[in-house]
Amino acid sequence: KNQVEQSPQSLIILEGKNCTLQCNYTVSPFSNLRWYKQDTGRGPVSLTIMTFSENTKSNGRYTATLDADTKQSSLHITASQLSDSASYICVVSGGGADGLTFGKGTHLIIQP
Amino acid sequence: EPEVTQTPSHQVTQMGQEVILRCVPISNHLYFYWYRQILGQKVEFLVSFYNNEISEKSEIFDDQFSVERPDGSNFTLKIRSTKLEDSAMYFCASSEDGGVLDEQYFGPGTRLTVT
Numbered sequence: 001k002n003q004v005e006q007s008p009q010s011l012i013i014l015e016g017k018n019c020t021l022q023c024n025y026t027v028s029p030f031s032n033l034r035w036y037k038q039d040t041g042r043g044p045v046s047l048t049i050m051t052f053s054e055n056t057k058s059n060g061r062y063t064a065t066l067d068a069d070t071k072q073s074s075l076h077i078t079a080s081q082l083s084d085s086a087s088y089i090c091v092v093s094g095g096g097a098d099g100l101t102f103g104k105g106t107h108l109i110i111q112p
Numbered sequence: 113e114p115e116v117t118q119t120p121s122h123q124v125t126q127m128g129q130e131v132i133l134r135c136v137p138i139s140n141h142l143y144f145y146w147y148r149q150i151l152g153q154k155v156e157f158l159v160s161f162y163n164n165e166i167s168e169k170s171e172i173f174d175d176q177f178s179v180e181r182p183d184g185s186n187f188t189l190k191i192r193s194t195k196l197e198d199s200a201m202y203f204c205a206s207s208e209d210g211g212v213l214d215e216q217y218f219g220p221g222t223r224l225t226v227t
Binding site: 044 | 147154155156203205212215216218220221
């Protein structure tokens with residue numbers, strides 16, 4: 001069964017600090033891995049998309065890594081801001097019009 | 113910037129009633145999706161739709177669910193006879209061509225409460 005596991009479940013850090021969120025997956029076939037940001041009560045918004053041949057991708061202060069051999073990914077947030085408070089969801093795609101397999105997300109709280 | 117819109121934002125219905133959730137995808141997109149998120153749980157894929165046909169559907173998408181594109185702009189999800197466990201946030205998404213790296217854009221969601 002396709003699964004995406006994320007850790008930690010929740011994280012509290014001070015504004016300005018960095019943090020790293022983890023994702024492990026067992027999805028087959030594998031096409032790409034996506035990180036989404038979901039604000040409370042809103043739809044997910046894409047941050048990065050990586051295929052198996054990519055091992056890092058950045059989007060501003062967000063940097064995602066992918067190790068397709070170990071089926072692990074991480075999302076690193078640099079110099080956190082209050083607006084980064086949200087759930088960060090790791091999502092794996094089998095490709096094409098297939099649905100996406102979502103993790104439960106890491107709930108990140110940035111404190112001033 | 114174009115965005116996916118959904119109506120209503122919140123729907124309350126009684127068990128056994130039919131509900132229709134509406135979505136307006138981004139205008140040049142060809143693939144459409146419905147997802148649901150039960151409170152406190154992960155987002156789950158329901159169905160994808162292309163060229164007026166269902167492309168893929170999950171085990172959740174049983175005979176109580178149906179999707180339709182009644183005109184050139186709307187994409188709807190119908191639940192025929194709602195159950196308490198259908199209470200969830202329902203997200204519509206659309207993508208341009210359904211390709212491997214195609215970006216899916218999500219709407220703000222409809223919160224469905226079944227009483």
